Amino acid sequence: MSGDRHSVAETAALLTDPDEIARREAENGIRQFNLTLDIIRTHVKDAERPFRLRSSTILQLHKAALDGLHPLAGTWRNTPVTIGGSGHKPPEAAFVSEEIEAMCAYVNEHWSTSNALHLAAYVLWKLNWIHPFSDGNGRTARAVSYVVLSAKLDSLLPGAPTIPDQIASNKKPYYDALEAADGQLTAGKIDVSTLEKMLDAMLAHQLLNAAKQASGHQ
Template identity: 50%
Template structure:
C-alpha cells in the first residue's frame, strides 16, 4: 500500500474552539508551551537526584499542554475507540490504552542503556502513534516525547532552531511513510522494524546540527567524508 500523505484521528472529541483562526493561534501557542516543557524536563532529569524513568505522566503532561484550551480531553486518555483516516492500522480499544502505555514506558526504561537514542526515539514516535492513546494531538505528543529521549541521552538540550519536531511539522510525508512501514512490519510479521523511522530521525538530527555549524562558521566549513580516515 502506498503510504498516505496524511493520517488524521477520527473520534468523538469535545472541542472547545470552532473558529479556525483562533484554533490555529491556540495550537501555535500550545506548541511553544509544549517545547518549553520538554526543555524543563531535560533540565530537571539531568540533575543526579532526579534520574529519568519514562512514565505515563510525562506523556499526559505533554498532551495536556498541546490540547489545553482546545479540547476538554487535554491530558487524558481517549475514552472510546478511534480510527486513523489514511491508514490501515486500527488502534486497540480504549480499555487497553493504559496497559499499552505502561509497556511503551517499560521498553524505553529497560533498553535505556543498550539501545541507541535514535532507536528509542523512533520507538516512542511509532509506538505512541500505534497506540493512539488520545482523541487528538497524538502526533504532536509523540514528536515532543520522542525528542526528549536523545536530549537526555546526550546530556543536554540538542542545539539548533530547526529541531526534529519542527522539521517533521514542515514536511510530514516522510514521517507518515516511516510510521506506515513500522505498522506494516508489526502487523504482517510481528516484528519491531524501525529502520525507516531511525533513518529519518538521524537525517533530521543531522540537518538540525549542521544548521548550527553553518550559523557558527558562516557556511564556510566543509565536513570530511565519513569514508575519510584522518590518520591515514
C-alpha cells in the same frame, strides 16, 4: 501511503472558529515546546536524576498541546479512535493505559543497552500506534520522542529547525516511516529502522545548522 494521517474520535473539540483554533494551537505549540525543553533540562547532566519515561510526562506534554482546545487535554481517550489515511486500527480505549505502561517499560528496560535513535524512533512509532488521545497524538509523540532522544544523548540539542519542526514541515516521510513500522509489527517484528534513519538525518541537519550558526558568529 498517501494522504494525511489524522485522528478521528467521537469527542468534540472545544472550539469551532478556525481562526481561534489556529491562534490557540500556535500558543499551545510554544507552550508544549518550552515544557519539552524544561523536561530535558531536568535530566541532562544530572547523574542523580536518571531519566525514566513515565506516563505522567506524556500526559503533561499532551495537556500543554491541547489545553483549551479539547475537553480531554491531558487525559487518555475514553472512546474509539481511527486514523484517517492509515490502515492501522489503534487499540480499544480500555487498553490504552496498559499499552502506555508497556511502552515506558520497554524504553526504561532498554535505556542502557539501546542507542538514542532506536529509543526515540520506538517512542515516536509506538505512541502513534497506541494513539492514546482523542486528538494531538502526533504533536505529543514528536515531543516525547525528542525528550527521549535528548535525554539519552544527555544534551539540550542546539540548532534549528529542531527535529519536531522538521517533521511538522514535511510529514510524508514521517507517515511513510510509521506505516513501515506498522507493517513490520503485522509481520511479528519490532522494526523501526526507517524511523531511525529519518531521525538520524534530521538530527544531523539540526546540529549542522547549529555549527554553521556558531561559526558565523566567530
